[in-house]
Amino acid sequence: MQLLKARAYQHLFLQVGRSSILPDSDSGHKITLEAFKFKDSIAEDIKCADLVISHAGAVSCLETLGAGKPLLVVVNDKCMDNHQLELAKQLHQDSHLLYCTV
Known part of the structure; x- marks a missing residue:
């Protein structure tokens, strides 16, 4: 905060x-x-955001990046056999976002 x-x-x-x-x-x-x-959809929240901090779910990442918003991903590297970490690392390597682990 x-x-x-x-x-x-x-x-x-x-x-x-x-x-x-x-x-x-x-x-x-x-x-x-x-x-x-x-909420049924957080698309409007994302659209109005200056910064999105999210988990590394593919839908969350793609929706945020599709809206052109800066994205910080916090990965729980114990979830989903590290698929979230793999996704975050690749999107970071491609200069789309910043990430960290819990």
């Missing part, structure tokens, strides 16, 4: 999926936080 604030981001939209944890909107970082479990 401190890094996002330092880069002048003011709003964070967070999809938490099946998690039982919904972050408190009062984070103390003066960034507006909106958390949700699922």
Whole structure:
């Protein structure tokens, strides 16, 4: 949150999926936080975003890159027999995104 604030981001939209944890909107970082479990489509959120931070799912990556948005991928390298890591590495090598692991 401190890094996002330092880069002048003011709003964070967070999809938490099946998690039982919904972050408190009062984070103390003066960034507006909106958390949700699922939406039918996050295409509009991506379209309006200045930066997308995502897992390395192919649909998430392709949808974000197709919208021309900068993308930071956080890979859980214990998922899907490292297919997410392979995808992120290749897209990074092709200069499409930045990635890191958990």
